[in-house]
Amino acid sequence: MYEAIEKVFETIIQYSMLILEIIGTVVILLSTIQAVIRLICRKQNTPIRLAHGISLGLEFMLCSEVLRTIVARDLNSLLITGGLVALRAAMTVLIHWEIKREKAEHD
16 A cells, blocks of 8 residues: 555656656746847847746756655665756856846846
């Protein structure tokens, strides 16, 4: 009984991770397309809007990695997941720093 519940729980988490990764990818792709269109039209604040889109997409992907820690079976996979979480978190922090810098430069 316990093993069946664990299998269902693991399946739900696997699908949730996949959905979050897809959402993050779509958000980044749509933000990039929007930024290219804004660049062609020479609109203001394009880098800031692109950075916001990338940051949002990375947040979804970070959520997926957090879920991955739940189903990690051994130390090696947990270390890899921890490294990915640290990398994505660092990228998010850098993007937020870049947004603040761009806003200060723009004002």
